[in-house]
Amino acid sequence: MAEPSRKIIIDAITRMLARREHSVAEIIKKLAQKDISEASALPIIGEFSEANIQSDARYTEAKIRSCMARGIGPRRVKAELSQHDISEAMVDNALHEVAPDWFTLAREVRDKKYGLTAPEDFKQRQKQMQFLQYRGFYQSHIQYAMDGD
Secondary structure, eight states, X not given: OOOOOHHHHHHHHHHHHHHSOOOHHHHHHHXXXXXXXXXXXXXXXXXXXXXXXXXXXXXHHHHHHHHHHTTOOHHHHHHHXXXXXXXXXXXXXXXXXXXXXXXXXXXXXXXXXXXXSOOSSHHHHHHHHHHHHHTTOOHHHHHHHHHOO
């Protein structure tokens, strides 16, 4: 099968980026599903990056905001971004830029799921703490959400 033309690759990338931000790794993966090789796509993706049309930093910030809106904590945010080949340094920089209040978010997530009342017994408390841990919050965030201190 012949390699798709430059115009087809540009159109595919443009359509992806018109919908939402994408990381370079995500674009390459989606293009591979359309039988477009990484070797032919990378130079074009580079052009998009140079023109600031595609930006991993912007993608990272958008992903962090999206995760926060879904009640996802910092540990899980980092895990999701690492799956998209975003460097840890870029993630840390974006977290600093966005500057979310993880303590308040953990409290809001817990209150939304379980209500404003404190857990009645140890088993219920453990269940709520496990839920917050699954959501990706650190122990200090979980303690704050449970105790309010």
